[in-house]
Amino acid sequence: MEKEHSIALEIFKDISFSKKEIAFIDSKFSKIHLKKGDILLIPGAYVKNQYYVFSGCLRSYFINAQGKDHTTQFAVNDWWISDYTAFFSGEKSVMNIECLQDAVIYQFSRENMNQLCEKMPKVEIFFRKKMERAFAGFQKRILEYLSQPAKERYLKFISTYPVISKSIRNYHIASYLGITTESLSRIRKSIH
Amino acid sequence: MEKEHSIALEIFKDISFSKKEIAFIDSKFSKIHLKKGDILLIPGAYVKNQYYVFSGCLRSYFINAQGKDHTTQFAVNDWWISDYTAFFSGEKSVMNIECLQDAVIYQFSRENMNQLCEKMPKVEIFFRKKMERAFAGFQKRILEYLSQPAKERYLKFISTYPVISKSIRNYHIASYLGITTESLSRIRKSIH
Numbered sequence: 316m317e318k319e320h321s322i323a324l325e326i327f328k329d330i331s332f333s334k335k336e337i338a339f340i341d342s343k344f345s346k347i348h349l350k351k352g353d354i355l356l357i358p359g360a361y362v363k364n365q366y367y368v369f370s371g372c373l374r375s376y377f378i379n380a381q382g383k384d385h386t387t388q389f390a391v392n393d394w395w396i397s398d399y400t401a402f403f404s405g406e407k408s409v410m411n412i413e414c415l416q417d418a419v420i421y422q423f424s425r426e427n428m429n430q431l432c433e434k435m436p437k438v439e440i441f442f443r444k445k446m447e448r449a450f451a452g453f454q455k456r457i458l459e460y461l462s463q464p465a466k467e468r469y470l471k472f473i474s475t476y477p478v479i480s481k482s483i484r485n486y487h488i489a490s491y492l493g494i495t496t497e498s499l500s501r502i503r504k505s506i507h
Numbered sequence: 508m509e510k511e512h513s514i515a516l517e518i519f520k521d522i523s524f525s526k527k528e529i530a531f532i533d534s535k536f537s538k539i540h541l542k543k544g545d546i547l548l549i550p551g552a553y554v555k556n557q558y559y560v561f562s563g564c565l566r567s568y569f570i571n572a573q574g575k576d577h578t579t580q581f582a583v584n585d586w587w588i589s590d591y592t593a594f595f596s597g598e599k600s601v602m603n604i605e606c607l608q609d610a611v612i613y614q615f616s617r618e619n620m621n622q623l624c625e626k627m628p629k630v631e632i633f634f635r636k637k638m639e640r641a642f643a644g645f646q647k648r649i650l651e652y653l654s655q656p657a658k659e660r661y662l663k664f665i666s667t668y669p670v671i672s673k674s675i676r677n678y679h680i681a682s683y684l685g686i687t688t689e690s691l692s693r694i695r696k697s698i699h
């Protein structure tokens with residue numbers, strides 16, 4: 316019988332693999348079930364893993380010295396999440412990751428990632444391009460934060476992430492946009 | 508006679524290449540001499556190139572809708588610079604790049620980068636790891652901006668980039684730290 320739920324085929328959609336390669340890749344990912352409210356990462360930990368989100372919704376956030384909560388990322392189907400600064404640099408985490416909606420995720424360690432990349436140049440290319448997009452996307456978001464009014468950024472957020480924006484709390488959206496929940500309410504009233 | 512100034516050996520220090528590979532890589536980079544004040548990139552351009560800085564100092568910056576200048580990056584020897592959001596996404600540039608000190612840089616196009624990566628997996632790995640470090644570094648800087656007072660960030664900046672901080676104008680340092688030049692002066696007075 317064919318493998319019905321190969322994570323290799325799910326993640327690396329556009330790459331062709333042999334059956335042997337698929338089995339090898341699948342063996343490098345571990346499936347995890349999370350419940351809403353589960354905590355995946357706290358500050359001060361060594362971060363050996365990144366996570367591919369198959370279903371559900373996760374959030375990474377950072378609490379600054381003044382106690383303010385900054386959402387760095389939401390992740391739904393086909394997104395990856397981790398404290399990437401810690402994951403790539405080997406330093407301890409400064410971020411939290413929590414589950415906002417029951418989720419199925421796949422854990423993928425740094426070591427397994429390196430093994431896979433060394434063995435399969437096509438996977439290496441996939442991760443290089445993914446990093447390029449992640450870097451470009453993150454930088455773009457910062458520049459938008461520096462240049463656009465909150466209302467514009469809110470409208471962009473709900474049109475870019477319709478699924479996320481409908482299913483999470485106002486508090487999380489405000490924290491992602493870098494505004495207070497009061498400002499978010501005002502923006503919403505001004506639209507409707 | 509041996510090639511004395513192979514840019515391949517300069518950039519990819521830790522990788523071993525054959526002579527043929529070195530010649531191939533060198534042919535993919537074009538040397539450019541810049542004078543202080545030269546402009547390398549303006550907003551609204553398609554960005555086909557990234558640049559490796561051999562000597563001198565460059566700055567990339569972004570001017571927001573309110574006319575405020577945000578320095579995204581300085582680049583001195585062994586750094587890379589571009590409007591990476593535009594370079595990777597294919598969108599038009601939003602950043603400026605200017606030369607702060609006479610510089611020798613090497614232009615490297617997206618096309619040549621892809622060719623080199625396809626041909627040489629070891630170069631692909633180099634660029635993946637470089638992207639990981641760039642992403643981690645950039646995210647770290649944003650989180651520090653959100654969490655640390657300006658004085659702390661200034662002290663970190665001058666200890667991390669002693670060469671840069673001594674040779675550029677206050678205005679540029681303030682723009683990098685996201686503060687006014689007046690605040691920078693106050694911080695400096697409070698230290699000395």
